[in-house]
Amino acid sequence: MAPTQLQDIVSQRRAERSAAPRKPAPHNWLERRAGGLRVLQVAAFAKLPWLVHGFSTREGGVSPLGAEKVLNLGFTDWDARKNVSQNRQLFQSALGAKTLSLAPLKQLHSDLVRLFEYAPQEAEHGDAAVTNRPGVLLAVQTADCVPILLVDRKKRAVAAIHAGWRGTLRRIAAKAVGHMHMHFGSTPADILAAIGPAIGGCCYQVGTEIAADFLSQFADAPDFFDEFRTGDEPNPVQWLNQMPPGHQPPPKNVLLDLHKANHSQLRATGVADKNIFISNLCTACRPDLLFSYRKQGAKSGRMMAAIGIRI
Numbered sequence: 001m002a003p004t005q006l007q008d009i010v011s012q013r014r015a016e017r018s019a020a021p022r023k024p025a026p027h028n029w030l031e032r033r034a035g036g037l038r039v040l041q042v043a044a045f046a047k048l049p050w051l052v053h054g055f056s057t058r059e060g061g062v063s064p065l066g067a068e069k070v071l072n073l074g075f076t077d078w079d080a081r082k083n084v085s086q087n088r089q090l091f092q093s094a095l096g097a098k099t100l101s102l103a104p105l106k107q108l109h110s111d112l113v114r115l116f117e118y119a120p121q122e123a124e125h126g127d128a129a130v131t132n133r134p135g136v137l138l139a140v141q142t143a144d145c146v147p148i149l150l151v152d153r154k155k156r157a158v159a160a161i162h163a164g165w166r167g168t169l170r171r172i173a174a175k176a177v178g179h180m181h182m183h184f185g186s187t188p189a190d191i192l193a194a195i196g197p198a199i200g201g202c203c204y205q206v207g208t209e210i211a212a213d214f215l216s217q218f219a220d221a222p223d224f225f226d227e228f229r230t231g232d233e234p235n236p237v238q239w240l241n242q243m244p245p246g247h248q249p250p251p252k253n254v255l256l257d258l259h260k261a262n263h264s265q266l267r268a269t270g271v272a273d274k275n276i277f278i279s280n281l282c283t284a285c286r287p288d289l290l291f292s293y294r295k296q297g298a299k300s301g302r303m304m305a306a307i308g309i310r311i
Contacts, residue, residue, distance in 0.1 A: 028277045034094040036060040038289070040224035042194040042277045044150060045307075051158070052097040052137070053149055055196040055279070056129040057289050060094075061087045072291075074141045075301025091304060092117060092137065100137040100308045102126050105129060107141065107162050113179045118182040121219055132157040132184050137308035144283050145295040145304030146198040146258045148173055148266075149182065152191050158307045165206060168261050177269040179239065188270030193277065195266075196305050197290050200282030201226060201257025206207040211254050220264055226255035240297075 030046060032039045037060035045053045061071030063083045071087050072079050093198035101119035105126045114126040129138045138160035140147050144166035152158070159176045161167075173193075194281050201224075201252050212230035214221040222228040229252070259278050266276055283292035293300045 011305045029279060032094065035090055036304075037090060037094040039091075039094050040196065040279065040281075042149075042192075044192055044275075045149070046275065048151065048153065050156060050310050051151060051307070052095050052310060053151070053158075053194070054091075054095045054099065055147060055149075055305045056091055056303045058291055058301060058303070059289065062288045063087060063092060063303065065172055066300065070301055071303075072301030073304040074143075076298075076301065078299055080299070088304075091306070095306060096139075097137050097306070097308060098149050099311055100135050102139055102306070103129060103131075103136045104141065104304075105162070109164050109166040111167060111172045111175055112174050113159075113172070113240075115179065115183055125164070128159060128161040128172055128179075130157065130159040130176060130179045130183060132309070134309040135311045137306050139304050139306040140203060140285075141302040141304050142196075142198065143300045143302050144199040144204075144261050145290040146262055147196040147303070148176075148262060149194045149196070149305055149307045150176060150178060150191055151307065152184065152186040154190045155180075155184045155186050156309060157186055159185045160305060160311060163258065163262055165210060165256060165258065168258055168265070169210075169217060171217075171265060173262050174269045177266070177271065189272060191271050193266050195259055195262055195276065195278045197279045197281035197283055197286075197303070198258055199284050199292060199294060200280075201260065203282055203284035204256050204258065206256045207255040208252070208254055210256065214261070216258075218261070218264070223264070224257050224261045226257075229254055 028043045030041045036059045040055040058070045063070050063072040063079045103116050104123050106123045107127050110127050112126040113128040116131045117133050140160045140162035148161035150159040161176050208229045208306040283290040284295045287295050291301045
C-alpha cells in the first residue's frame with residue numbers, strides 16, 4: 001500500500017471517529033464477593049440459571065506476594081503449586097462451580113481451538129476451548145491479554161478464549177464462534193460475548209510492524225490504534241535528525257486497543273453489538289485489582305476467566 005493511500009485511510013478513520021457520537025459505558029458488569037474473593041461477572045450471563053461464569057481479580061487467595069496474599073491462578077516461578085491449586089478451588093467455590101471439573105489450557109498465543117467433551121487429566125495446548133457438556137469448566141489465564149467468554153443461549157454451548165495480539169491477529173475469537181457453529185449448530189445471533197479486563201488502548205504499546213500486520217488482515221485496523229502508523233510513512237525531517245545521513249529515526253510505538261479489535265472481530269461474525277459486553281478495566285491502570293505482566297513483570301500473578309454449564 002502506498003504511503004499516500006495509507007494517509008488517506010488514517011484521515012478518513014479519524015474523521016469518522018470524531019463525528020461518531022460517544023456512548024456512555026453500559027452498566028452491565030457485576031461484582032460478586034464470596035470467600036474473600038472479588039469476582040467480575042456480566043449481568044446477562046448471570047440471568048441464565050444453567051450457566052456459571054466469572055473473571056477473577058487479584059483479591060483474596062493464599063499466594064504470598066510482598067506483604068499481601070493474592071489470588072494467583074497460574075503456575076508461576078514465584079508461587080508454590082499448592083497455593084495455586086488452593087486458589088483455584090477458592091475461585092471455583094466463589095463461582096458456585098465446585099461440582100464442575102476445571103479444564104484450563106496450556107496457552108501458546110495461537111489460534112488453536114479445542115473441543116472438550118470432558119475435562120482432560122492434563123491441560124492441553126490451545127488458546128480457546130468450546131463445549132456443550134455439563135460439568136466442564138472451561139478456563140483461560142491472563143495477565144494483560146484479553147479473556148473472552150461466549151455463551152449460546154439456545155444451544156447451551158460455551159467458549160473461553162485467550163486473545164493476545166497474536167491470537168487477535170489470527171482471529172481466534174471468530175474461529176471460536178466458527179467452532180461453536182460447526183460442533184453445536186450455534187448461530188451468532190444467539191451468542192452473548194463478554195470481553196473481560198485486559199491491558200487497554202491507553203497503555204498497550206506495540207511496534208509499528210504490528211500495526212502493519214493488522215492492516216494486512218483487517219480493513220478497520222486504523223480504528224484499533226491511537227495514531228495509526230506502520231513505519232512506512234515518509235519522514236520530512238529525516239535530514240535534520242542526529243542519525244547518519246539517509247537514515248530515518250526509528251518509528252515510534254503505537255497504542256493498540258485489543259478490546260476494540262476483538263469487539264470488531266466478533267461483530268464481523270454476526271454477534272450482535274448489543275450482545276457484546278466489554279469491561280472498561282485496564283490491567284496496567286489497576287494493579288490494585290488486577291495482574292499486569294507489563295506493569296509488574298515476573299512477579300505478576302495470573303487471573304482466570306471461566307465458564308461452564310451446571311450439572
